[in-house]
Amino acid sequence: MKNKVIAIVLAAAAAVSVAACGTSGTDTASSAAASSAETTSAASAEESTVSSAAAESAASETSTAESTSSEAAIDLSGSKYLSDGVMTVALNSTFPPFEYVGDGTDTFDAITSNENNVTGFDVAMVNEIGKRLGVDVEIDDMDFDGIIAALGTKADVAATGMTITDERKEAVNFSDPYYDATQAVLVKNDSTVATLDDLKACTSVGCQLGTTGETVANDNGLAVNSVKSFNQAVVDLENGKNDAVVIDQIPGEAFTKQYTDLKLLPGSDFNFETEQYGIAMPKDDEVMLNAINSALQAMKDDGTYDQLLDQYVNNYEAE
Numbered sequence: 001m002k003n004k005v006i007a008i009v010l011a012a013a014a015a016v017s018v019a020a021c022g023t024s025g026t027d028t029a030s031s032a033a034a035s036s037a038e039t040t041s042a043a044s045a046e047e048s049t050v051s052s053a054a055a056e057s058a059a060s061e062t063s064t065a066e067s068t069s070s071e072a073a074i075d076l077s078g079s080k081y082l083s084d085g086v087m088t089v090a091l092n093s094t095f096p097p098f099e100y101v102g103d104g105t106d107t108f109d110a111i112t113s114n115e116n117n118v119t120g121f122d123v124a125m126v127n128e129i130g131k132r133l134g135v136d137v138e139i140d141d142m143d144f145d146g147i148i149a150a151l152g153t154k155a156d157v158a159a160t161g162m163t164i165t166d167e168r169k170e171a172v173n174f175s176d177p178y179y180d181a182t183q184a185v186l187v188k189n190d191s192t193v194a195t196l197d198d199l200k201a202c203t204s205v206g207c208q209l210g211t212t213g214e215t216v217a218n219d220n221g222l223a224v225n226s227v228k229s230f231n232q233a234v235v236d237l238e239n240g241k242n243d244a245v246v247i248d249q250i251p252g253e254a255f256t257k258q259y260t261d262l263k264l265l266p267g268s269d270f271n272f273e274t275e276q277y278g279i280a281m282p283k284d285d286e287v288m289l290n291a292i293n294s295a296l297q298a299m300k301d302d303g304t305y306d307q308l309l310d311q312y313v314n315n316y317e318a319e
């Protein structure tokens with residue numbers, strides 16, 4: 001079906017819009033989109049800390065180990081998924097600077113398994129949450145479109161720049177939001193694409209399967225070419241198979257650092273809406289949800305969150 005759509009659009013586009021979507025147009029020199037994402041201040045739970053949550057939890061559960069110091073980890077004995085002392089984290093490592101395959105030099109003290117040496121902000125964040133909750137963290141790198149289905153079976157949580165949406169909320173719980181985002185458009189430096197109409201005239205717009213970018217592209221009637229990974233979508237842009245790629249703003253910027261012949265057009269040029277990232281997890285574990293929210297809030301309160309943001313997002317350099 002995808003091919004048919006592309007063929008029809010190809011035929012139509014050939015007649016009307018070669019210039020807007022070709023790779024030989026003059027460079028419109030639109031300046032690189034400046035990062036506008038800001039950290040999200042969680043609306044609720046401003047006072048809940050790991051230790052207060054631990055106290056609450058200890059009071060309501062028969063705790064196996066009494067907290068003896070203020071540093072004691074939260075009581076997770078009532079958590080369906082974390083009581084075994086391990087938090088398995090699903091992610092898709094084609095999303096720099098939130099998660100990408102690193103060279104193995106970044107070390108994370110709570111992470112006991114990380115087959116592909118995945119690094120990035122989300123990895124650092126779950127490492128920090130693991131430390132605060134007193135659990136080991138295992139990283140499981142998988143296709144993005146399989147992640148929600150993996151929750152509760154293959155993985156306990158997903159930390160992968162996942163946008164909180166009403167549709168996903170029917171299947172999973174989300175932590176408090178941890179990052180504001182928006183979709184944006186990657187094109188070659190010499191592309192003349194500038195408006196939504198130009199994008200609609202493109203014969204192939206790359207997306208990652210199962211993402212909100214794919215939804216936005218479909219909703220706008222674009223000639224969507226969905227693939228399993230953002231790396232592939234960007235390679236297809238590089239080799240001329242795609243005319244554009246719909247991708248989250250910050251990862252889009254990261255790819256322009258890796259591929260200097262690409263530029264990023266901000267989502268505001270196309271009326272794309274604001275999104276927020278959350279950690280996704282199965283619905284049947286309120287203890288885990290509260291524990292993760294408490295750890296997240298404590299990280300924000302004591303400056304750790306901002307420090308990790310600086311280290312991994314604001315100072316990201318392509319490897």
Ligand code: ARG
Pocket residue numbers: 091092093094095099144160161162163164208210211212213230248
């Ligand atoms: N924010 C988008 C979404 O939730 C894209 C996330 C893609 N993440 C990834 N690790 N590839 O659908």
